Amino acid sequence: MAELFNKQAKNYAETRPSYPADLFQFIASKTPVHDLAWDAGTGSGQAAQSIAEIYKNVVATDTSQQQLEFAPKLPNVRYQQTPPNMSIVELERDVTAHGTVDLVTVAQAFHWFDLPTFYQQVNLVLKRPNGVIAVWCYIEPEVNESVDAVFWRLYNGSAPYWASARKMVDDKYRSVYFPFEPVEGKDSTGPFEFETSRSMDLNDYFTYIRSWSAYQTACEKGVELLSDDVVKDFERAWGEDGNNRKVVRYPIFLRIGKIGN
Numbered sequence: 001m002a003e004l005f006n007k008q009a010k011n012y013a014e015t016r017p018s019y020p021a022d023l024f025q026f027i028a029s030k031t032p033v034h035d036l037a038w039d040a041g042t043g044s045g046q047a048a049q050s051i052a053e054i055y056k057n058v059v060a061t062d063t064s065q066q067q068l069e070f071a072p073k074l075p076n077v078r079y080q081q082t083p084p085n086m087s088i089v090e091l092e093r094d095v096t097a098h099g100t101v102d103l104v105t106v107a108q109a110f111h112w113f114d115l116p117t118f119y120q121q122v123n124l125v126l127k128r129p130n131g132v133i134a135v136w137c138y139i140e141p142e143v144n145e146s147v148d149a150v151f152w153r154l155y156n157g158s159a160p161y162w163a164s165a166r167k168m169v170d171d172k173y174r175s176v177y178f179p180f181e182p183v184e185g186k187d188s189t190g191p192f193e194f195e196t197s198r199s200m201d202l203n204d205y206f207t208y209i210r211s212w213s214a215y216q217t218a219c220e221k222g223v224e225l226l227s228d229d230v231v232k233d234f235e236r237a238w239g240e241d242g243n244n245r246k247v248v249r250y251p252i253f254l255r256i257g258k259i260g261n
């Protein structure tokens with residue numbers, strides 16, 4: 001699964017959204033100490049760079065070295081490539097030691113992980129009892145009625161090329177097993193809703209679609225999801241309001257919990 005993200009790392013870095021300040025403020029308000037965060041599946045650092053503004057140090061890991069190469073270099077962020085099936089020895093040697101982490105984050109990558117293994121790792125590195133895990137996904141983009149209608153035809157047609165784990169995103173992480181305690185002031189672990197957006201022209205929007213793992217899988221099977229007809233439909237829909245640049249919005253769904261005793 002991890003290799004799906006290698007080839008389109010540049011597209012990914014150029015067009016994937018970053019995340020809003022209110023999401024990070026909410027998460028950070030739930031950890032009493034802001035010393036160390038682990039951003040797993042960091043990609044090109046979309047979340048790590050914002051976490052680094054709040055936490056003294058961030059270790060940001062990904063299985064894809066290609067993704068990490070596009071991440072911003074920051075003095076308090078250490079990027080580390082990790083194997084898909086990281087052992088506990090590798091975790092403690094390359095990521096961080098037992099009981100040292102205030103916050104674990106996973107942005108738009110949790111559905112790709114082997115969850116029993118990941119939960120074991122999280123349980124090992126989080127500080128007890130107040131260490132927090134925050135995982136979120138964003139769902140399909142929203143532009144306007146005309147563009148979204150073309151998008152949904154394309155998205156529905158892309159269904160055979162998504163890995164089955166991706167269904168967790170369509171489910172907004174609602175039913176995933178998440179064995180953590182609600183954080184201060186909340187009576188559940190979510191999902192809690194936020195929103196992010198990015199200004200794009202049509203080329204950016206196409207580059208975003210090309211950054212999908214499903215786009216790459218379809219290409220490998222000889223299928224071009226952005227066929228000439230689909231591109232023409234998008235051009236027509238995008239041009240309707242006369243604005244070349246548009247705000248593309250993505251609803252975000254957050255699960256958050258603390259480890260407890």
Ligand SMILES: C[S@@+](CC[C@H](N)C(=O)[O-])C[C@H]1O[C@@H](n2cnc3c(N)ncnc32)[C@H](O)[C@@H]1O
Binds near residue numbers: 005082106112114
């Ligand atoms: C959709 S991207 C998300 C990147 C970034 N966190 C973001 O918010 O845009 C998913 C990332 O998870 C990484 N990934 C997939 N499986 C992984 C695993 N088992 N361990 C660590 N990273 C993994 C991929 O290489 C990819 O960079």
